[in-house]
Amino acid sequence: MAGATCCTRGGITGSLRRSRGLGEGHGAHIAPGRAGLFDLTRSLPDTLRYEHQLVLAEGDHVVLYGRFTGTGSPAAPVAADVVRIENGKLAEHWDVLHDEATRAESVSGLPMFGDQFPPDH
Numbered sequence: 001m002a003g004a005t006c007c008t009r010g011g012i013t014g015s016l017r018r019s020r021g022l023g024e025g026h027g028a029h030i031a032p033g034r035a036g037l038f039d040l041t042r043s044l045p046d047t048l049r050y051e052h053q054l055v056l057a058e059g060d061h062v063v064l065y066g067r068f069t070g071t072g073s074p075a076a077p078v079a080a081d082v083v084r085i086e087n088g089k090l091a092e093h094w095d096v097l098h099d100e101a102t103r104a105e106s107v108s109g110l111p112m113f114g115d116q117f118p119p120d121h
Contacts, residue, residue: 029097030095044071045071047070047072048070049069049070050067050068051067051069052066053066053114060084060091061083062082063080063082064080064083065079066079066081067079067100067113075099075118077099078097078098078100079095079096079098081093081095082095098112100118101117102118
């Protein structure tokens with residue numbers, strides 16, 4: 001379901017605690033390994049919410065496309081996360097983050113997430 005809230009800061013932290021392996025991260029804002037992801041989630045505000053729009057999988061790769069709200073920033077980051085699974089564990093992670101464009105900022109005239117533009121910031 002587009003725009004369904006699936007994760008909160010607490011949910012992300014709980015998922016990390018239960019995970020059995022976190023491999024190499026290729027993101028510029030996350031330190032390597034499990035500790036890096038824990039440090040990132042601890043720094044996030046309690047108001048953080050993740051809304052997924054699309055999940056694609058092929059072979060051992062999964063792409064997650066969604067939006068983070070409640071970050072305290074005027075624009076919500078829209079993210080494409082790519083993960084590689086090996087032996088049932090997260091082996092690698094890449095991400096692309098971009099602030100969600102308003103109608104006035106969108107050259108294409110189409111929203112980046114869902115079917116509505118966010119309010120101007």
